[in-house]
Amino acid sequence: MSDYRIQGAKGDWEVVVGLEVHAQVISNAKLFSGASTEFGAEPNAQVSLVDAAMPGMLPTINGECVRQAVRTGLALGAQINKFSVFDRKNYFYADLPQGYQISQFKHPVVGEGIVLLDLGEGKTKEVGVERIHLEQDAGKSMHDQHPQFTYVDLNRSGVALMEIVSMPDMRSPDEAGAYLTKLRSIVRYIGSCDGNMEQGSMRADVNVSVRKPGDELGTRCEIKNVNSIRFVRQAIEVEARRQVDIIEAGGTIDQETRLFDPNKGETRSMRSKEEAHDYRYFPDPDLLPLEFDDAFIEAAQDSLPELPDVKKARFMSALGLNDYNAGVLVAEKEQADYFETLVAALAKAAKKDEAAVAVKASNWLTGDLFGALNKAGKTIANSPVTAEQGADLLVLIEDGTISGRIAKDVFEIMFETGKDAAAIVEEKGLKQVSDTGAIEKIIDEVIAANPGQLEQYRAGKDKLLGFFVGQVMKATQGKANPGMVNQLLKPKLDG
């Protein structure tokens, strides 16, 4: 149970959250027409006769969109409905050419499923998914193009959306954020949605109500079309606070649709229940019920990659990663893929088991590479250092060719230039000096050059060992094998 509470004047309040996520389906074409779905095209460049609702035009289902919805359902462990129905949701708006949206009302393609939230420190929570249905997106009204007119862009009109409806199972902004993060991770893993909230290909309607812990559910308000995880969290916080203030002042909550204004940090009413549309849902007579067989579902199941929860468990049990690192690595599929390539290449080159090198690989990846990427404003997808190159670098440390200290410098050059580690080491002459005679010679020179320090050391000032090590390393431009330096230096100092 979440202990997140809104502190009111009259005690603590619990917030109850449910999310309806609209996820744009990755597909070659729109849900019911052959028009393209690419983002960023010129306005009205991707509009078929069907999308523009020309007289006599008819929708025909795009099987790929159905397959993606089924795959998403399977990834959430949800019930798949072999029989579902497309309904018309009727309302007038300028960017809704048909005067209705084709959606699924009574019989959605996917039934109940589960999303497992990672709440940090190994804590998890199950949030129920009530259903996933397929529907058409509307076009876009542009009110800022002309002082008098509104322009309409129908590129988005008819694009397939999955509406993923959660149960009211979340109890804090953190949980809602974790839900969206996890859901986004899953759809990206399976490639059913790109999850880009800033481009609008994933948007959330947030249902918020408050209650005294243990009470019945309160009246909810729906905050429409929130387009980032950060805003979802903020919206929940301010909306819950607003509701608590109203109730504590003796008022009641009206069930209504609201908008979140991130600039003002407030929600405001869009339309009340009285103004709510009567959508007059009825089965779309232009489309037959959607039916498919077990083979279709099995093929969809077979097409699923290893999902984040399973992958995380494997990283921990088989590769020995800790919960935190495993969680970080699996959060994005590209990261997990990078890691697996890195470990495999490293194990092969070092002739060791993957389990023996995985933690080192994970530390380098989450530390050095992620740090550098972050600083450079890059992502793993456009990392200048490939997983294979990373493995080459780690092998050089593993086999003693370079020291960990030098490796950091080499990595910096790799990150800047994209060159291979071995080439850099070669070019810059950074190879570790592990020749006993050579190191001994330098040690002797350093000791001879610092008689005062030697005396103090021998008088008991042990800390000066570090000074001598540093001098030796300096003399070799850091290339001396530090283990050997330590090993050889001490007996000589001790005399």
Next chain:
Amino acid sequence: MMTDLTKLKIADARDLLKKGEFTSRELTEAHIAAVEASGTLNAYIEKTPDIALAQADAADAVIRAGGSKSMTGIPVGIKDLFATKGVHTQACSHILDGFKPEYESSVTQNLWDDGAVMLGKLNMDEFAMGSSNETSYYGAVKNPWRAEGSNNNYVPGGSSGGSVASVAGYAAMGATASDTGGSIRQPAAFTGTFGMKPTYGRCSRYGMVAFASSLDQAGPITRDVRDGAIMLGSMAGYDVKDSTSVDIPVPNFEAALTGDIRGMKIGIPQEYHLAGMPGEIEALWHKGIEWMKAAGAEVVDINLPHTRYALPTYYIVAPAEASSNLARYDGVKYGLRNVPDGGNLDDMYYTTRGEGFGEEVKRRIMIGTYVLSAGYYDAYYLKAQKVRRLIADDFKRAFEKVDAILTPTAPSAAFAFGEKSNDPLAMYLNDVFTVPASLAGLPGSSVPAGLSENGLPLGLQVLGKAWDEETVFRVSGVIEEAAAFSAQPEMWWR
């Protein structure tokens, strides 16, 4: 010219064209002249002589090359609800003012692919809502037939009023039509023409302006049964662009016209004996029964117990779908747009739709909106869907016992203008015999079978099993032969 080419049937013209007795250009020019001369009937609301002549010349080239197809060189009229590329397509509504599609309906494309020639676009009730063609924005169509010794005009029936008037008035050899609750069969009966509504799913609805999607079906109007078989054969066929069209082969309908119905069982639904129905309709039906017996068929009384619920069911389902189908006519994208000065989006909707739709269309949008509304959906729409299933089950049971069903097409002959236009319920009753088969998706024809006491045409309806248009054609052919319907309207309009 040797004969009036406009009096020919499609089958005859097809054979004579092939023999080179005349060219499609000659045939088409004769029809273009007939179209011009038919202005009084108001059957055509858009004439396309240039297109017709170009198609005719192309057809002549095909014929010379020996590549004739079923409709090569045959001039036909097209109901205004079929999209024809670059040509007036408004379903005779004001709200589609100026609309010329950039696409062709599948049904008309099939006809052009088979070599047919387009004379123009035909008048109809607005959005196919009506049984008299009085709701057209382009004015009513006059029935070519007049009562004996009378100069009064009669309605041609609807909604395919222009289609039947053009064919009965010798201004087209055939015409496309559409039937939602009887819009092919009732006007065919009123004009002494043959009309065929095939099984739902036989013809593609792609490019047909929608009225009620689950009921709309295209079909032909022709001057006899054989022509209907030829023309439907061309119009029909599976289409991936219509999810409700069905992928089964189109049989050779003409080959079904064997004239032999010996041993066939013909059902007579007892519920179609309506109280107060004119005696001449009962008498015609009885004649039809005798013709069936004389041809060696066995006549069987059957029951279709839910018949009396068909009209109310239809007038819930069809307006419900229409209210949604017509939502796209909003002034935003095409057709009429009226915005009062300083008006906003809602004002544009009110004004455009208020002025763009006629009274009957508005009535049905309101009925449809009402029956789908929260709180009424279960009582009306959902219940109507259940009753629709029961009506379909009635037919299914009946067709376990019989091969075809024979009924009158309409409860009366053509009526006068204005006679029913102010009484929607009386108007809706026109469809009482045609609506049940529409709800069940079954094929049905109307065959000219005789004249009323005052000399107006009457039709008999033949209904068949789903996908068994062949039996409907065969039985229709037998009725046609037995009825020997040879009356013709006097050409008062030419």
